Amino acid sequence: MAKLYFSYAAMNAGKSTILLQASYNYQERGMRTLLLTSSLHLTTENGWITSRIGVHASADLYDPDDDLYALVRRTHRKTRIDCVFVDEAQFLTPEQVWQLARVADRLDVPVMCFGLRTDFQGKLFPGSAELLAIADTLREVRTICHCGRKATMVVRKGPDGAVVTAGDQIGIEKAMYVSLCRRHWEEEMGRWPAVTPARSRAPRSQETRPKKAAATHPRTQARPARPAAKRR
Numbered sequence: 001m002a003k004l005y006f007s008y009a010a011m012n013a014g015k016s017t018i019l020l021q022a023s024y025n026y027q028e029r030g031m032r033t034l035l036l037t038s039s040l041h042l043t044t045e046n047g048w049i050t051s052r053i054g055v056h057a058s059a060d061l062y063d064p065d066d067d068l069y070a071l072v073r074r075t076h077r078k079t080r081i082d083c084v085f086v087d088e089a090q091f092l093t094p095e096q097v098w099q100l101a102r103v104a105d106r107l108d109v110p111v112m113c114f115g116l117r118t119d120f121q122g123k124l125f126p127g128s129a130e131l132l133a134i135a136d137t138l139r140e141v142r143t144i145c146h147c148g149r150k151a152t153m154v155v156r157k158g159p160d161g162a163v164v165t166a167g168d169q170i171g172i173e174k175a176m177y178v179s180l181c182r183r184h185w186e187e188e189m190g191r192w193p194a195v196t197p198a199r200s201r202a203p204r205s206q207e208t209r210p211k212k213a214a215a216t217h218p219r220t221q222a223r224p225a226r227p228a229a230k231r232r
């Protein structure tokens with residue numbers, strides 16, 4: 001039985017390179033693949049899947065409104081497709097992920113999706129969330145942070161090079177993204193050090209502080225409740 005695969009990673013991990021290599025392997029054996037990529041890249045990468053090491057292939061574009069099951073079935077009926085490859089799979093709608101699952105389940109054509117797991121704010125993309133939920137096989141494509149740890153997060157940088165901490169989930173320019181480990185991502189996003197780092201190391205002074213500050217302090221909340229801190 002054909003499977004639905006999801007290979008996920010941070011930015012610049014080589015997902016597109018792996019996709020193109022896998023597609024090439026099929027073609028080398030005389031098999032036919034269907035390549036799809038999001039139309040959200042239309043302005044910069046018109047119908048192409050490109051990798052940073054210079055490999056590229058033309059691809060059909062999908063819109064959020066497209067029925068991908070119908071699209072694949074239509075193509076498959078004309079000429080047999082042996083595997084469907086989907087790049088930028090984070091931009092799939094949840095319904096489209098189900099359509100691709102049906103391609104595997106009902107047309108018996110394997111579907112390999114490649115995409116980002118989370119956006120620059122550390123939130124799952126809807127397409128990635130659905131894929132993580134229902135794909136048969138999950139694979140993490142590894143890349144590394146500047147510190148050498150595995151990079152699992154991305155930050156978006158503005159034209160001035162400064163890290164952007166708010167805004168639209170779908171910002172496209174790949175060059176604007178940097179992959180980081182979780183630790184350095186939190187620092188770049190201004191989430192660490194925490195708001196009152198000095199106080200977190202001085203729990204004794206807690207009772208003299210305003211109650212509001214004590215109540216919002218994560219360490220205070222994690223600790224067994226003390227009557228003095230709990231009282232309003």
Ligand SMILES: [Zn+2]
Nearest residue numbers: 145147181184
């Ligand atoms: Zn790091």
